[in-house]
Each structure stands twice: as structure tokens, then as C-alpha cells.
Amino acid sequence: MNFDRRMQAHLDLTEHALRAYLPKERLAQQRIVEAMEYSLLAGGKRVRPVLMLEFCRVSGGEERLVLPLAAALEMIHTYSLIHDDLPCMDNDDLRRGRPTSHRVFGEAMATLAGDALLNYAAETALGADGPDYLDPALRLRAVCELFGAAGVYGMIGGQVLDMERENRALSLDQVLETHRLKTGALICAAARIGVICAGASDELLEAATEYAQKIGLVFQIVDDVLDCSGSAQQLGKQTGSDARSGKTTFVTLLGEQGAMERARELTDEAKQALAPFDDASFLCEFADRLLVRQR
């Protein structure tokens, strides 16, 4: 199967799962479900679920077994965007080309929609209990991995560092530390959970971790470059926000050319880390495309 067809298959599975797991009965509190759907089904790039599905596949696992975890991970990513966009955080009006949650539903409902998606991620990851589903011990391990990466030791910790370090001159190490937590941890968890749910070896788990850490950084570097040079129309969100908020980024530290040079090196290293996998062609191409993405 070529890259584009496999990508489309992963995306179709993901979109289907996200819709399938959301509440379907009509509730008295329907407005919160509408707010959850508005942000979750806004057509993100689905980088994390795609990585999880592909790592499960190349580790010899059945993709359908990780679907609840892939959906849960995307719910966590989405809640973090809703809360990040709030007036008390980044105060953004635009996300994925549409008004942000609080612009549509109001601040209180957007706060609750974020809370609800985080909570629903736990319900989804824990609850999909068919007869063929993962062994409970394996499932517990995968859900632990997910929430460990999302919390104070991972994404939320990174958000805190990012916030506290605004308007301060930072070293490259400090910027790396922030992004390792803020965006790296969930991307890493996506890859690792794919391998874990396939019941694969520690060697594959380590290879997946290294690949994910490197492309997680590439993702962030390209984000920084696009924030500098891209247009709001291209990105579907406001640009130039790093400069406005006085953030030290890979671009301010290394320049646009230097940052892209570093991203290219990391991409090569990420691809080399895949050596223990028999069928790494999709993941190699995936890394290459992250490097040249325009949004």
C-alpha cells in the first residue's frame, strides 16, 4: 500500500472512531456534547492517532485494538487546544480556520468542554470493552502511559514552563525541555502505546520512542518557522504570536535557516532509529512530510 492510501486508511479509521465514541443519545446537557464535537471534529492533522495506528501495525498488532486509545489521545490533544486558546491563556480567536471554542460557546462552556474532553478521554480509553479487546493488564499499562504523558510530568508541565518562561531569554536546553514536555510527550506516548498494545519487544519500544522524540522536535521547529513566515490563511490560526508574546523559539535561537537545518538532521536520525522495524517505509515518509509541511 503506498503512503497516501495508508495515510487515508489511518485517517478514516480515526475520524470514524472519534464519531463512534462520542455520546450519541440526545442529553438534556446536549450543549456540552456540541462543544466537544465542534472542536474534536474540526479536521486536525491527526498526527498522534496516525502514529499510534501505524506503530501498532508495524509492531504486528491489530489496529482496531488501539482505536479507543487513539481517540482518547486526540481528545486530550483537543482539550489542551481549547484551554490554550482561552482568554486567560493565549486568547486566540482562530483555530483550524474556525472561531475558537470560547468565541462560539462562551468562556464558561469552553472551559467545561475542555474538562469534558479530558474526562471523556479516560472513559473512552478505559471503557471500550468488547470480548476481543486488550487484556486488562495491557490496557491499564497503555492508559497509564497516556495520562502520564498528558499531565504534570508531560504536556501540562510543558504548558506551565512555556507560560512561566515568556518574556525571558532562554537557552536552547530550556527551549528543548519545554517542548519535550509540551508537545513531545504526547507524540511519544502515541508511538509507544502503539507498540505496547501490539505486545512487541522492548527493542521496538525503544526504537519507537527515539523516532517519536525526534519527530516531535521537528514538529515543533517547523511550527516555530511557520509562525514566523506562514500566513494565517495557510495555518488556520493566527501567526506571529510567538514574537508578540516574547517567546524564545528555535527560530530566535538558531535563525530560520539554522532551525530548518537542525530539523533536517533530526529527521535523518529519526528515520535511522527505525532500523529494528521490518516495514518502516510509511514512517520514513511521514517524517519527511512533517519536515516540509506548510500548515
Next chain:
Amino acid sequence: MNFDRRMQAHLDLTEHALRAYLPKERLAQQRIVEAMEYSLLAGGKRVRPVLMLEFCRVSGGEERLVLPLAAALEMIHTYSLIHDDLPCMDNDDLRRGRPTSHRVFGEAMATLAGDALLNYAAETALGADGPDYLDPALRLRAVCELFGAAGVYGMIGGQVLDMERENRALSLDQVLETHRLKTGALICAAARIGVICAGASDELLEAATEYAQKIGLVFQIVDDVLDCSGSAQQLGKQTGSDARSGKTTFVTLLGEQGAMERARELTDEAKQALAPFDDASFLCEFADRLLVRQR
């Protein structure tokens, strides 16, 4: 063991567990841990953990086995208070006799502290994995119960109803529906998880559910009465907020006397529901004391 000594034992176990499960190493993102601690260790009444521990005990289970779940439940309760107090929600300055989280840490950090506590509840409930710990399948069931009660089908759903129904005349059924979700669901989950983790019968589970549903309502009715008649000093939070926000409460529907009469009936019914338990004396006294509480 008399009521007060057993209550103190449950409270000691709870406080110890809450401290023990919080991150202990010093992190670069330490400020978020301080914000989590500030709200979590502010000396709440710990109604939910106490109920869980006691229901586990009277169902023949070991209390230490539910401690991670009891701590997780209190983390969820605490995050909901932090977010409820935010300027975009109830905009409260005082909670448990101290300035609210956003007054101390700022709105952005308070939002993240709430998120972090909800996420950490999942980490705590899932992760405490000693050799004597609960069987994975039982633990998954208990954690499902917890997050099911906390989300759109439970507490968050109730918060949404509460918010959307402000400044509208409501029927008693609508007020009951809101509180069944907003405060009832987590109280019910506390009792049920205690029984579930003890591996007890469906008969005990049903009895616990009925007791918890009734005292959950009593808790809310007394809250409404105290909001009308109590002082801020007594309660450690602002009073009269229901009237200011135009809320229909049990007091506006039934009057103070009528509301307390209903609370007394519910307390009697709750105690009767405990018949299948051999040793219900603590839970009977617990219900009586909820009825006459002053804060």
C-alpha cells in the same frame, strides 16, 4: 469503634494518601504542583473519600485497596471547585476560608491546576500498582465508574445544566435532575466504588447506591439552606450566591422549612436502605450529621 474515632481514622488515611500520591520530587514546573497542593490540601470535609472507605469496610474489603481511588475522587472534586470558582464561571474569591486558586495563582495557572488534578486523578487511580493491589479487571471497572460519574453523564453534565438554567424558573424535577448529576453522581460513585473494590454482591451495591443517592440530595438541600441562612465565616465561602445568580433551589421551591423536612425524610430512607449491611452504624450516624451540618 465509635463514630468520631472511625471518622478520624478515615480522615487520617485520606489526608495521608493525598499527600503520598502528590508528586514529591522537585520539578522545573513546580508552580503547578504548588497550585494543586494549595487546593487539594485545604482541608475539605472529605465526604467522598470517607464514604468510599467506609463502604469498602462494611462490604468486607481492605480499605487500603481503595485509597488510590479515594484520593483520585477527591482530586476530581477539587479540580471541579477550582474551575467552578474561575471568573468565567462563578467568579468566587473565597473557598474553604482561603482565597480561591485564581486569586492566588492567576487565572491561567488555576485553569491548568484544575486540568492537572483531573489528569492526575487518572494517573493515581490507574497507577498505584503494588503486588497486593486490586486485580486489573476490578480496577478497570472501578476507574470506569469514577470517570463515568465525573463527565458529561455525571458531574460535568450537571454543571452544564446548572449554568444553562440560571435565571429560569425551574420545576422540582429539573432541580432534582441537575443535582443528581452535579453533586449526586460523584457521591454515588464513592459509595459504589467502595463496594465494587470489596468484591461484594449486587445486593450490597444496590443498597449503597440508594443510600448515596439519598444523602447526596440531603447534602445539596442543606447546601441550599446554608447558602440562604449561613454566614460566610461559618461556611468559608461566599453566601447568598444562589439568590444573586437567580438560581432556583430547593429553598426557593419548598421554603427553608419544607426543604429541611424533605431532607429529614430522605435521611430516614437512606438509613433504611442500609438494611443489607451487617454494620451500618457509622453510615447511619454519617447521614444524621450531614443533615445538621453547619458548613
